[in-house]
Amino acid sequence: MNLFEPIIEEARRHPHFRGMLHSLRKHDREEFLRWAKGFPDRDGKLIEEFQISFNTVFWEIYLFAVFKTYDFKLDWSNRSPDFSVTFGSSHFTVEAVTANAAAEKSNEWDKIYSPCDFADFNIDRLNKEAMIRLSNSIHSKYRRYKAHYATMPHVRRSPFVLAVGPFEQPFFNHQYNRGIRAVLYDQYVDEPAFTANPEKYPNGPPHVKLNFVRKDNGSDIELGVFNDDRMQEISAIIFSCTATWGKVNALAPESPDQLTTIMSAWYTEPFGDLISKNGTQSKVGETITDGLQVYHNPNALHPLPPNIFRRKGVVQEYFDFECNKWIHEEAKSHLVFRMVMNGRCSDEEI
Numbered sequence: 512m513n514l515f516e517p518i519i520e521e522a523r524r525h526p527h528f529r530g531m532l533h534s535l536r537k538h539d540r541e542e543f544l545r546w547a548k549g550f551p552d553r554d555g556k557l558i559e560e561f562q563i564s565f566n567t568v569f570w571e572i573y574l575f576a577v578f579k580t581y582d583f584k585l586d587w588s589n590r591s592p593d594f595s596v597t598f599g600s601s602h603f604t605v606e607a608v609t610a611n612a613a614a615e616k617s618n619e620w621d622k623i624y625s626p627c628d629f630a631d632f633n634i635d636r637l638n639k640e641a642m643i644r645l646s647n648s649i650h651s652k653y654r655r656y657k658a659h660y661a662t663m664p665h666v667r668r669s670p671f672v673l674a675v676g677p678f679e680q681p682f683f684n685h686q687y688n689r690g691i692r693a694v695l696y697d698q699y700v701d702e703p704a705f706t707a708n709p710e711k712y713p714n715g716p717p718h719v720k721l722n723f724v725r726k727d728n729g730s731d732i733e734l735g736v737f738n739d740d741r742m743q744e745i746s747a748i749i750f751s752c753t754a755t756w757g758k759v760n761a762l763a764p765e766s767p768d769q770l771t772t773i774m775s776a777w778y779t780e781p782f783g784d785l786i787s788k789n790g791t792q793s794k795v796g797e798t799i800t801d802g803l804q805v806y807h808n809p810n811a812l813h814p815l816p817p818n819i820f821r822r823k824g825v826v827q828e829y830f831d832f833e834c835n836k837w838i839h840e841e842a843k844s845h846l847v848f849r850m851v852m853n854g855r856c857s858d859e860e861i
Contacts, residue, residue, distance in 0.1 A: 641690030753802030
């Protein structure tokens with residue numbers, strides 16, 4: 512299966528797909544095809560969907576590559592949800608969903624990264640738009656669960672996990688965990704308050720409860736969906752805002768024809784200091800699971816065991832009922848943010 516063999520007329524190709532066809536993207540394409548090796552085209556439309564919509568297929572193949580890294584056993588005998596997973600004695604299902612731009616808003620691929628774009632950048636506005644779009648995607652899939660997945664024998668008696676990929680706006684990769692933690696637990700990091708009065712917060716930005724986030728039409732969306740039993744059928748949320756094409760760049764072999772410079776920020780042990788790691792792929796040393804976040808529902812009917820995704824650099828948040836406290840695994844040692852700059856080492860334009 513060659514995802515990069517064009518079968519769609521050029522006018523209908525996704526901008527990201529068109530960009531990946533450049534000759535200097537050869538190593539990136541090969542890396543992504545390694546991710547996709549063994550991924551089944553269950554409805555015969557995978558290549559077409561990838562070339563037209565891109566992000567939905569990219570997110571599913573990223574998850575597939577992650578699951579292979581964990582040596583999960585995948586059962587493809589059921590067409591839905593997207594993944595039926597066995598790990599040791601545990602079985603769970605995963606449904607993938609992307610958060611996308613509202614109809615009247617800019618798509619994530621519309622970003623230019625011009626001085627004007629950066630001058631207009633507002634992290635609070637970005638985070639609140641993320642909350643709205645993430646909440647929309649989660650509620651949509653929850654309704655799908657109630658209407659469809661709950662009737663399936665391989666789903667209803669085991670943990671059900673949503674994997675949410677945020678592609679909802681330009682600069683979406685800057686949101687880190689701000690939007691998703693607000694949606695799930697109503698815990699928001701108020702960076703504007705810290706920026707305005709840093710002397711008031713010697714320990715960093717305060718964590719606040721918002722209760723609601725307001726849409727442009729004036730309606731409110733309630734936050735903290737994991738704080739009670741309203742979504743008890745969802746066992747956990749898998750999330751990453753670093754699972755972008757930059758992840759492919761970061762893992763692809765270094766090429767004499769292309770200069771790839773990675774600029775990334777990481778929390779580091781032992782105190783969780785935020786540091787920069789910049790340079791080539793081999794110097795930074797990113798892995799496919801770096802940046803992965805797993806948020807557990809303390810009110811889940813069928814809890815997802817934390818040991819399943821436990822790995823160095825993979826953040827997990829869950830409530831330990833034996834210790835009666837929240838656990839924040841790998842909070843002081845993980846990838847926060849990454850950008851990639853691609854240059855050329857030849858006379859060919861990239």
